[in-house]
Amino acid sequence: MNTRRRMIPVAAGVAALAVTGCAPAEPVACPLIAYMSTLEIVVDVPAAEDVLICHDDLCAPSREASDAGVTVFPAVVDGDVWTFTGQFPQDMTIEVYDAASELLTSTAVDPDWRRTGGTEECGGPTEASVTVRV
Template identity: 30%
Template sequence: MKTGPVKLAVALLLAGATTGCSGSVPNACPAIAWFNSLTVSLDGAVGQVSLVEFCAESVCSVRADGPVRDPATSVSPGAVPAPATTLAVTAAPAPPGRPYSPFTVARVDDRTWQVSLMMQSPTTATIRAYSADGNVLARREVELRWTRVGGSEACGGPETAGPVRLVL
């Protein structure tokens, strides 16, 4: 009887087709990067403030008009390589006067500043407000509590904290 191999083949096909139907398939995480955000609210003589700085984990923010990603690598110039070769990658220097930081700060209005944090949610931070001549107008150490506003528990996603009040 030659039905043995046919039954075995059908059984294997059915087993393969139903694999994963038990609910044990791992979740796919579609987001590969995101920014967390923190709002800083100023009280007092806000007209004197020219810059708000956010520092955490020994790193301080750059202005929002600075680099928003790490300019660590760039593709070397030249012709497109043959399919069997690889592009050479070399280090690219940060723009002069603008060091890299995963934190950026942007003015929303006279009293509100928005901090963007590249996939980081530090628990403590220092926030400073500076005048145009570089004097510190206010400084505050804060503990931050983050709330996820997107993504999932399994995959992570964007979070928000604040607002943090800074009195001048």
């Protein structure tokens, strides 16, 4: 038998070992849930009465129905800290309004999201904090 023909099964075995050595030990099964995230906004703006999270010129939570590409529940307000829970876009603008619905400031933010649960493979809830000033 030719030396080349004897090497084919050996080469195939080595290739199979190399490929299977790269596969994970067990597949990861992630839950099919939408995790909620928490965004804390410190509003250092006198006379602030309303805070909106905007993306692509659409804002939420809004006084009017809109599809902002973001699902946000009304904020819990504690002094100057507005805490929103929902699903947020990565790039967003925070708009702050006074009692007369006049825009006081519009600030682009890029929150530093930190995972607070779940796993690296499957993701999980996150939280971030930003400050908005005039």
